[in-house]
Amino acid sequence: MKLIVNAIPFAGLETGITRYVRCLYQALGAELGVQVGYLGYHGLQPTMPQAADPDLWSRQTKRFWGLPQPLIAAINATQRLRLERLLRAGCRSVQPRIYHETDLIPPPRLPLPRVYTIHDLSLVNHRHLHPKERLWLFDLFFERRIRQVDHVITVSEFVRREIIRDLGLEPRRVTAIHEAPSARFFPRPAAEVGAMRRRMELPEDYILFVGTQEPRKNLPLLIRALALVKQPTALVLAGWSGWGDQAWRQLLEPLRLEQRVYTTGYVDEETLADLYSGARVTVYPSLYEGFGLPVLEAMACGSPVIAARAASLPEVAGDAAWLVDPQDPRDLAEALQGLLADPERRRDFAEAGKKRAARFSWQRCARETLRVFERVAARKQARRS
Secondary structure: OEEEEEOHHHHOOOOHHHHHHHHHHHHHHHHHOOEEEEEEOOEEEOOOOOOOOHHHHHHHHHHHHOOOHHHHHHHHHHHHHHHHHHHHHHHHHHOOOEEEEOOOOOOOOOOOOEEEEEOOOHHHHOHHHOOHHHHHHHHHHHHHHHHHOOEEEEOOHHHHHHHHHHHOOOHHHEEEOOOOOOOOOOOOOHHHHHHHHHHHOOOOOEEEEEOOOOHHHOHHHHHHHHHHOOOOOEEEEEOOOOOOOHHHHHHHOOOOOOOOEEEEEOOOHHHHHHHHHHOOEEEEOOOOOOOOHHHHHHHHOOOOEEEEOOOOHHHHHOOOOEEEOOOOHHHHHHHHHHHHOOHHHHHHHHHHHHHHHOOOOHHHHHHHHHHHHHHHHHHHHHHHO
């Protein structure tokens, strides 16, 4: 099968959506023989792009976010329309059977079937968790395009139910296909973890959080819970600083936690696997997620996991994580205290987590995605005949 995929996620840091596109299309191309055209701001290319340089991207993005919000929204809308002109030209030149939209905005009208991956409905149901310019861009396109899409893929049954209920799409037009941890995530040897800690000047005992520091990640709750934990274990926050990340920082001084919280900034997957492998426990207290890849990544590396009892996280974690109320710092503190004080319990959760993570694979995700593409293309062809 020949198709075009929106590869714009590669223009940013390699976080959730970029990992989705990379891992899915590596499996589709290498194992299933799919011919892919990767759409970017310079048109189509036959090979998968490299993710952006983290330092350069961070500097440029922080400067860009310093512009007035209406100007940011106008620039983003202009770039989107330019991308769509390149998409139409690409469709004429390579004549694909499917266009796969992986970015936030539904695709435009095209002379071929369109499949749109929705990672979550936070821009619909949790608008306060996003900056205004993102909402403006989303509102400009979403409502008038979503019902024109031929099929929607989403990454959890939780989000599938939300889409059917809140967007009114027919159930037959929405398919949930789980993501998976990358093959790069597996338990790392103690010597490698120790070298990472020395390089990054981190303590031996630490609790780990992984994710962009933004409001829906619920970091203020984590900071308040840490203050209630008796053990003086450090907290390591791994991920880009994001937007709206000041609320948790403002708690450090009054709670006397300045010396217990470390930030690494964005880290690559090799470093991230070391961080997971060395953590006493990984905590993911998000208020809302469409999937929650860090939960499975941590499990694959042998880290016990505490996750919020919210949105998709119970579906992803199953019974292999300690689930807590994302509104109650005492509940999270009790879970942290319980695992930090009990090595045997940590081992039990770590073993359960490795088994849970092994149930998810990008190969399965690719096969199920290809079946959706083939079904949608065949249905479109039947209508034309």
